[in-house]
Amino acid sequence: MNYPLQSATSNHTPAPVFALNSALRSCSGCSMHQICLPTGLNECDTQRLDKIIGRRKVPRDSFLYRIGDPFTSLYAVRVGHFKSYQQNIAGDRQITGFPMTGELLGMDAINTERYQCDAVALEDSEVCEIPFELLENLFAQMPTLLHHFHRALSQEITNEQRIIMLLGNMRAEQRFASFLINLSMSYATRGYSATRFQLRMTREDIGNHLGLTIESISRMIAKMRRDGLIQVRQRDVEILNLSALGKLASGSEILVSTPVYYPKQ
Amino acid sequence: MNYPLQSATSNHTPAPVFALNSALRSCSGCSMHQICLPTGLNECDTQRLDKIIGRRKVPRDSFLYRIGDPFTSLYAVRVGHFKSYQQNIAGDRQITGFPMTGELLGMDAINTERYQCDAVALEDSEVCEIPFELLENLFAQMPTLLHHFHRALSQEITNEQRIIMLLGNMRAEQRFASFLINLSMSYATRGYSATRFQLRMTREDIGNHLGLTIESISRMIAKMRRDGLIQVRQRDVEILNLSALGKLASGSEILVSTPVYYPKQ
DNA sequence: CGCGAGGTTGATTAAAGTCAATGCATGTGG
DNA sequence: CCACATGCATTGACTTTAATCAACCTCGCG
Numbered sequence: 001m002n003y004p005l006q007s008a009t010s011n012h013t014p015a016p017v018f019a020l021n022s023a024l025r026s027c028s029g030c031s032m033h034q035i036c037l038p039t040g041l042n043e044c045d046t047q048r049l050d051k052i053i054g055r056r057k058v059p060r061d062s063f064l065y066r067i068g069d070p071f072t073s074l075y076a077v078r079v080g081h082f083k084s085y086q087q088n089i090a091g092d093r094q095i096t097g098f099p100m101t102g103e104l105l106g107m108d109a110i111n112t113e114r115y116q117c118d119a120v121a122l123e124d125s126e127v128c129e130i131p132f133e134l135l136e137n138l139f140a141q142m143p144t145l146l147h148h149f150h151r152a153l154s155q156e157i158t159n160e161q162r163i164i165m166l167l168g169n170m171r172a173e174q175r176f177a178s179f180l181i182n183l184s185m186s187y188a189t190r191g192y193s194a195t196r197f198q199l200r201m202t203r204e205d206i207g208n209h210l211g212l213t214i215e216s217i218s219r220m221i222a223k224m225r226r227d228g229l230i231q232v233r234q235r236d237v238e239i240l241n242l243s244a245l246g247k248l249a250s251g252s253e254i255l256v257s258t259p260v261y262y263p264k265q
Numbered sequence: 266m267n268y269p270l271q272s273a274t275s276n277h278t279p280a281p282v283f284a285l286n287s288a289l290r291s292c293s294g295c296s297m298h299q300i301c302l303p304t305g306l307n308e309c310d311t312q313r314l315d316k317i318i319g320r321r322k323v324p325r326d327s328f329l330y331r332i333g334d335p336f337t338s339l340y341a342v343r344v345g346h347f348k349s350y351q352q353n354i355a356g357d358r359q360i361t362g363f364p365m366t367g368e369l370l371g372m373d374a375i376n377t378e379r380y381q382c383d384a385v386a387l388e389d390s391e392v393c394e395i396p397f398e399l400l401e402n403l404f405a406q407m408p409t410l411l412h413h414f415h416r417a418l419s420q421e422i423t424n425e426q427r428i429i430m431l432l433g434n435m436r437a438e439q440r441f442a443s444f445l446i447n448l449s450m451s452y453a454t455r456g457y458s459a460t461r462f463q464l465r466m467t468r469e470d471i472g473n474h475l476g477l478t479i480e481s482i483s484r485m486i487a488k489m490r491r492d493g494l495i496q497v498r499q500r501d502v503e504i505l506n507l508s509a510l511g512k513l514a515s516g517s518e519i520l521v522s523t524p525v526y527y528p529k530q
Numbered sequence: 531c532g533c534g535a536g537g538t539t540g541a542t543t544a545a546a547g548t549c550a551a552t553g554c555a556t557g558t559g560g
Numbered sequence: 561c562c563a564c565a566t567g568c569a570t571t572g573a574c575t576t577t578a579a580t581c582a583a584c585c586t587c588g589c590g
Contacts, residue, residue: 088516089516154377213548218569484538
């Protein structure tokens with residue numbers, strides 16, 4: 001299902017492939033170099049960082065870590081998608097995000113030294129494991145790394161503020177539009193299409209994340225499809241009118257479905 | 266502005282009054298020493314930190330900083346209460362928190378180097394201004410400070426995750442109960458009563474923060490008062506049944522008002 | 531003493547939730 | 561290869577929750 005950067009695909013020329021592999025498995029060779037932790041580091045510093053990092057596969061539906069596990073490492077997503085959720089005593093869950101390639105997981109555990117969330121792979125995935133103590137040791141000698149780490153933490157804060165805004169202020173339609181726009185931008189940043197992508201999560205996950213039910217998500221999809229904003233087939237999404245969707249998300253335009261044009265079948 | 270010498274306290278003539286003042290204005294003498302940034306630092310390091318910190322008064326209803334202002338400093342609340350909110354293009358606001366004594370503001374600005382929120386004083390307040398560049402310079406030599414800074418950032422992340430949980434999963438009554446419990450714990454941590462305190466914000470601010478209207482807040486207060494959980498007079502709150510309120514907040518007990526016992530006056 | 535901001539209360543409405551039936555793709559075993 | 565089970569998704573009917581609208585109260589203050 002998932003090809004960890006061409007590696008498995010070229011079995012018939014062993015030696016060069018191995019070289020390619022090791023390059024690809026290092027920070028220097030990673031396509032997320034410009035998004036991930038090594039951003040801004042020179043080659044030498046990148047290699048020093050690289051030395052403390054381990055790689056780990058996380059099969060679909062398995063946990064990267066669980067709430068309450070002792071904190072040892074941060075993780076950067078190399079390949080794949082995750083969901084990260086909290087849970088209360090009653091067992092209710094709230095998905096706080098869907099981390100994807102280049103994103104850092106586990107920052108919420110630094111304070112208490114226990115992970116505060118469950119992190120589950122939505123598909124067969126791969127992460128870079130960054131032992132936090134070793135990372136801290138590097139900070140004293142690598143101010144650029146430290147500064148970028150602070151930016152990553154800060155960005156996590158603003159990401160969550162965005163979700164708070166969404167949950168506190170927006171109606172269902174806006175929420176779902178924001179969600180799509182946000183995915184669109186994330187994929188664009190990573191060099192993928194901004195208008196065509198696959199949802200890696202179920203409708204239920206989306207609903208949970210947006211504070212809505214699965215039925216509401218279904219209805220929002222139906223409505224936006226009727227209005228010609230998106231085209232959806234299963235988990236394949238195509239955004240047909242990105243700017244209209246963006247306006248919807250930002251709340252500057254309330255879209256009213258005109259059922260006249262779309263009589264019930 | 267800055268009085269780093271604690272040794273001045275060893276005087277026992279008229280000077281002591283002044284010395285006491287200056288001690289109070291320094292990190293060493295600050296009552297928030299155990300909660301704020303200097304946590305865990307020895308006297309010498311505390312003084313080094315102290316040297317880069319300035320103090321600033323923020324009158325009620327005035328801005329500490331505004332969305333879009335260039336980021337230069339973090340702020341620690343010394344005295345008073347603030348509200349911190351985001352705003353979208355349409356002008357809708359979402360209060361993300363009510364920082365109080367010992368809390369750090371402005372961490373969301375590190376990434377973009379622009380503040381992402383407005384921060385407004387809810388009463389006449391005072392902050393410690395921590396120029397971020399100077400703080401970064403200290404990190405290389407003060408790993409304890411750095412580690413504690415990371416904990417502060419991490420805690421900010423978990424605080425916000427708690428709000429996301431609240432907004433995404435809880436009904437009005439739970440939200441308001443959580444809000445009260447959270448205030449209660451914050452005050453307890455700071456050595457104040459866990460069951461009697463003053464709300465520093467309007468009902469409208471509370472409603473906005475909790476994703477509810479002012480009317481809903483009013484009704485929740487009325488209901489909890491009827492149920493004997495709290496006593497409220499204007500902004501004075503007394504929690505009469507902390508454990509029941511806690512259960513409500515955690516969702517493990519759905520409280521049903523029995524209007525039979527409380528006929529309309 | 532009257533004004534105004536902030537707060538409460540009641541009646542009604544709108545939005546999203548719940549419940550229930552149905553559809554559709556995938557995978558498995560006969 | 562079909563039949564059927566399963567998990568996920570859609571759609572419709574109805575209910576619940578909190579929002580909206582509107583009236584009124586209360587307290588502090590000029």
